[in-house]
Amino acid sequence: MKRLTTHITTVAALLASLAGAGAAHGAIAAKRMAPPTVAEAEKFVAEAEALLTKLDLDSARNGWVYNTFITDDTEASVAQADEQRLSAAGELALKARRFNALKLPQATARKLKLLQLSLMLSDAGERASYTRLAAGMSGAYGKGKYCPKLADGSTLPCMALGELEKVLAENRDPARLKEVWLGWHAVSPAYKQHYADYVALSNKGAREMGFADTGALWRSGYDMPPEAFAAEMERLWQQVKPLYVALHTYTRHKLRQTYGPAVVPADGPVPAHLFGNMWSQSWDNLYPILKPASNKDDDDLGRALVANKTGPVEMTRYAERFYTSLGMEALPPTFWSRSLLTKPQDREVVCHASAWDMDGKGDVRIKMCITPTDEDFKTIHHELGHTYYQLAYRKQSELFRNGANDGFHEAIGDTVALSITPDYLKQIGLRTDAPAGSDDVPLLLERALGKVAFLPFAYLVDKWRWDVYSGKTKPADYDTAWWALREQYQGVARPAPLAAGGFDAGAKYHVAADTPYARYFLATMLQFQFHRALCREAGYVGPLSRCSVYGNKKAGAKLQAMLAMGASKPWQEALQAISGEDNIDGGALIEYFAPLKVWLDEQNKLMSSK
Numbered sequence: 001m002k003r004l005t006t007h008i009t010t011v012a013a014l015l016a017s018l019a020g021a022g023a024a025h026g027a028i029a030a031k032r033m034a035p036p037t038v039a040e041a042e043k044f045v046a047e048a049e050a051l052l053t054k055l056d057l058d059s060a061r062n063g064w065v066y067n068t069f070i071t072d073d074t075e076a077s078v079a080q081a082d083e084q085r086l087s088a089a090g091e092l093a094l095k096a097r098r099f100n101a102l103k104l105p106q107a108t109a110r111k112l113k114l115l116q117l118s119l120m121l122s123d124a125g126e127r128a129s130y131t132r133l134a135a136g137m138s139g140a141y142g143k144g145k146y147c148p149k150l151a152d153g154s155t156l157p158c159m160a161l162g163e164l165e166k167v168l169a170e171n172r173d174p175a176r177l178k179e180v181w182l183g184w185h186a187v188s189p190a191y192k193q194h195y196a197d198y199v200a201l202s203n204k205g206a207r208e209m210g211f212a213d214t215g216a217l218w219r220s221g222y223d224m225p226p227e228a229f230a231a232e233m234e235r236l237w238q239q240v241k242p243l244y245v246a247l248h249t250y251t252r253h254k255l256r257q258t259y260g261p262a263v264v265p266a267d268g269p270v271p272a273h274l275f276g277n278m279w280s281q282s283w284d285n286l287y288p289i290l291k292p293a294s295n296k297d298d299d300d301l302g303r304a305l306v307a308n309k310t311g312p313v314e315m316t317r318y319a320e321r322f323y324t325s326l327g328m329e330a331l332p333p334t335f336w337s338r339s340l341l342t343k344p345q346d347r348e349v350v351c352h353a354s355a356w357d358m359d360g361k362g363d364v365r366i367k368m369c370i371t372p373t374d375e376d377f378k379t380i381h382h383e384l385g386h387t388y389y390q391l392a393y394r395k396q397s398e399l400f401r402n403g404a405n406d407g408f409h410e411a412i413g414d415t416v417a418l419s420i421t422p423d424y425l426k427q428i429g430l431r432t433d434a435p436a437g438s439d440d441v442p443l444l445l446e447r448a449l450g451k452v453a454f455l456p457f458a459y460l461v462d463k464w465r466w467d468v469y470s471g472k473t474k475p476a477d478y479d480t481a482w483w484a485l486r487e488q489y490q491g492v493a494r495p496a497p498l499a500a501g502g503f504d505a506g507a508k509y510h511v512a513a514d515t516p517y518a519r520y521f522l523a524t525m526l527q528f529q530f531h532r533a534l535c536r537e538a539g540y541v542g543p544l545s546r547c548s549v550y551g552n553k554k555a556g557a558k559l560q561a562m563l564a565m566g567a568s569k570p571w572q573e574a575l576q577a578i579s580g581e582d583n584i585d586g587g588a589l590i591e592y593f594a595p596l597k598v599w600l601d602e603q604n605k606l607m608s609s610k
Contacts, residue, residue, distance in 0.1 A: 326556025385413020407522025
């Protein structure tokens with residue numbers, strides 16, 4: 001207890017020294033102050049970064065313990081640490097406004113702008129409630145289970161999310177699929193009211209900082225006005241929508257052949273429980289149903305990993321070797337001793353994969369329950385993309401230790417994963433051969449089931465939340481609005497009528513954990529731009545789907561230079577540095593999947609004529 005008290009006292013002292021005011025933020029507005037100077041602004045930024053460095057370390061350590069050991073005590077600890085971080089960030093954001101009218105060096109001005117992208121709850125009790133609600137929802141999601149009940153009222157063994165996902169991935173009984181889908185979606189209503197309370201507090205904090213609501217605050221983090229960002233998201237979706245519609249149409253035909261017309265309608269939305277994924281966001285598990293009849297490629301990566309007895313550490317080593325082949329550094333020894341790569345049997349953990357930068361100095365870690373599957377092989381490459389980004393910008397100052405925007409951070413590992421081609425897998429001994437270059441459709445279809453199928457879901461999650469935060473969607477209408485968007489953009493429907501008091505959006509981790517989701521939509525666009533740029537840098541000529549930059553130091557240097565920029569420049573400049581383009585564009589994605597689009601159109605025409 002003494003150690004915690006000392007820490008809080010230190011934080012209070014540091015806050016009091018910032019901007020030379022020594023007063024609470026409410027008094028700052030009322031007190032007549034001398035005009036600020038450039039020197040004062042730079043001093044304020046330096047002290048703010050020192051404080052945030054300290055608080056981020058404390059928050060990261062508490063967050064790590066909580067995510068890898070979920071108990072009431074660790075939940076309370078992370079909430080307390082996050083409350084300290086929230087309070088300090090809000091105070092700094094308010095004080096930073098004092099310097100907005102000054103003409104400042106570019107770096108200082110950008111740091112002040114980044115400081116102000118924060119919410120502020122001036123009431124200490126509300127700050128405590130906000131962080132407690134956040135920790136509670138995340139914990140409830142992590143501990144959530146479906147416990148089937150028999151007709152006599154007895155309960156069968158409970159099933160965690162990972163077990164339920166396995167059923168959705170492998171089972172082909174629509175009744176069983178519907179059961180486990182509904183079972184998981186029955187978990188989230190327990191924290192629906194907590195979410196509604198959280199939204200109200202979050203909005204209050206955003207408005208204290210001058211934003212219309214939390215959604216507007218989130219959209220302001222992209223170096224453009226929030227309304228312009230919303231329009232940009234819709235523009236990008238419309239650009240790639242025809243490819244998604246073609247894939248959805250083909251998938252419907254195949255699901256209808258598999259499950260029959262009584263289960264899959266000839267038109268309209270398709271029941272959500274049939275896509276092999278809890279949220280219908282990725283259709284990879286449908287590939288055995290959807291693959292072309294002519295496909296002779298049976299060289300399955302998952303089987304190879306199992307046959308080779310590839311454990312979690314070696315899975316991670318494969319990913320590390322890809323990055324080091326580009327000229328990047330080896331992971332530090334502490335990564336291997338401190339990461340969580342296997343699900344413990346003795347405690348509850350949040351298995352959702354995540355990458356952690358603990359101190360901004362090289363203490364990087366992964367939290368992931370790795371299994372020897374194709375999906376996890378790609379996921380660990382993705383997570384190490386975060387890790388290598390964190391290592392690359394660690395020499396930047398605190399406020400620039402981040403991605404150019406959050407979509408960049410998500411795109412790096414997926415860019416590398418696009419280089420996991422059959423030729424690459426053969427090169428590292430995980431395939432016996434590679435299919436002929438003349439038949440790319442099976443490879444493209446399999447990849448589209450993960451990438452293209454994801455696009456509308458990645459867009460609509462935050463589109464739903466923007467309406468929740470703006471007040472357009474009330475708590476009573478959460479599910480109605482959620483499914484209206486899912487039908488409109490994804491073409492999927494709830495497999496049963498809406499449940500009274502339901503909270504289906506909360507069955508997604510990123511809603512329960514209040515993690516913005518637009519980043520994943522942007523990342524899906526950006527990764528193909530990055531991939532095309534790196535392939536060009538490597539001198540590759542040919543179909544983008546066949547390009548792997550594994551072992552190419554020239555491409556690696558191009559990537560590393562952009563990573564090292566961190567958030568020090570607007571994302572448009574970071575994009576220019578790697579691709580020569582200053583606008584996110586779906587053109588590279590469309591080019592990548594162009595042969596598949598032709599094939600899908602042909603198949604859809606044939607099947608619709610039958």
